[in-house]
Amino acid sequence: MRPIKLTMSAFGPYAKKQEVDFEKLGKSGLYLITGDTGAGKTTIFDAIKYALYGEASGSNRDSSMFRSKYADDDTPTLVELTFANGDKEYTVKRNPEYMKKKAKGDGYTKKTAGAELTLPNGDVETNKKAVDAKLVEILGVTPTQFSQIAMIAQGDFLKLLLAETKDRQVIFRSIFKTDIYKIFQEKVKNDFSEIEKEREKANDYISQYINSVVCSKDSVFSIDLQKAQSGEMLTADVIELIKNIIKDDSELLQISAEKLKAADKKIDAITGIITKAEEQNKNRVMLKNTNDKLQKMLPESEVLKSALEKEKKKEPQTHEIEKNVTIIEQQLKDYDELDLLAKKIKDNTEKYNLSQKSLSDNEKQLIKLGESLG
Secondary structure, three states: OEEEEEEEEEEOOEEEEEEEEHHHHOOOOOOOOOOOOOOOHHHHHHHHHHHHHOOOOOOOOOHHHOEOOOOOOOOOOEEEEEEEEOOEEEEEEEEOOEEEEOOOOOOEEEEOOEEEEEOOOOOEEOOHHHHHHHHHHHHOOOHHHHHHHOOOOOOOHHHHHHOOHHHHHHHHHHHHOOHHHHHHHHHHHHHHHHHHHHHHHHHHHHHHHHHHOOOOOOOOOHHHHHHHHOOOOOHHHHHHHHHHHHHHHHHHHHHHHHHHHHHHHHHHHHHHHHHHHHHHHHHHHHHHHHHHHHHHHHHHHHHHHHHHHHHHHOHHHHHHHHHHHHHHHHHHHHHHHHHHHHHHHHHHHHHHHHHHHHHHHHHHHHHHHHHHHO
């Protein structure tokens, strides 16, 4: 912030309107205000600080004290400051609360504190709270920080020197606009914390993996593995050790696979022999069972042979019997036809008898009918 023009009216020791044109001092370097004690140097600080923030530059002065006791009743108390911030120009006007003479009649009335801010685009803000907030936003520092860094009033420089480190950090961060670096620092810190957590997690995972590695006690790597599992080896060395163990295990696995393959061939050969032996044993059992049955059937075979011989001797009789059976069967067939014919005769006889009866009944009815007609 660079002051351009300051106007004070009935402010502090200045009874009338007083202007300070900072443009005459140039636009670069520092502004040094000197003078005897009581000459009004602090009043200029108070006016600038009051215009910007609505309060005095020192802690031992209050805004209610700004009304000059030398001013007449018709002179208003106010401060107007035009200043540049960056390449933009602003004008702020404030008046404190004080008692002024009534326009009509006797007595005094209260003049309410007011503020007015003219922005570079010509817009005017008159709400005091809005003006206060806007000026803090424009300047980037609070009233306390402004007093400590921009205009150090008498006796206040020691406060900056004695301020705590964190407070000075806040002040200098606001002056030099280093918030972005603090944000970056916090982000780096947070990223480092996250990376550290990931590293610890990875270490835990690696430790679990290492502890799960096993090898034979007879292995040349057994002692090194114990050191790795107790944390006595670097991760890179552990990885190389695990590779060697895997390589050794792979070789042992290859040897075991070859032995297993040879064993499988032997098992297949033995299985073939056992299968053939089982087949032979099965055939042997079947042969024995067949022989046993044959021995049991020999007596029956002899009996059947004897019976067969007897039957062969009876063949002529058998032929004669078969001939007689054929004749009898022919006769039986004739008998069946006779029975059928007899049955037909019987049926016809019954039908004839029924017809005779019906005829007799009809004749009787005719006689009766004739009698009734005669």
